[in-house]
Amino acid sequence: MDFAQADAINQAIRLLSLRHRARTATLLAPLGLHPGQEALLLELARTGPMIQAQLSEALGCEPPSVTLMTRKLEASGHVRRGPAPSDKRASVVELTDSGRALVDQVKRIWCALAEETVSGLPAETVAELPGVLGTLTGNVDARRRRDDR
Incomplete structure (x- = not known):
């Protein structure tokens, strides 16, 4: 691949990511949410209560980010945290009634x-997008895992 094509691809992905996040922030603001928090709420709605470490893995973000989001959502009354039955050091996060209403x-x-x-x-094209974007994500993730070794 030459630089012009690589630049076009990388710039398009970067701009889409930035603009999508900004648009997400605009749409979530009236609900009192920030980007990332909606993904946490949707994941809990999909899977039910989860240990914070599992939530971090499912969301593809660092544990401190999940901890911060969880604290803010807990302060807003949308989630609650409690000790995990199998490990008192771990916290299980679950939606509250307020959180379930917000998910809708x-x-x-x-x-x-x-x-x-x-x-x-x-x-x-729309039908193919999840697969194409999933492949792109997998390619970047696989490379990152190899580089981390």
């Missing part, structure tokens, strides 16, 4: 954001 609003915002993002694309 987040799902509506998530759908609207996805529709905005893929507007104008053919349905076939």
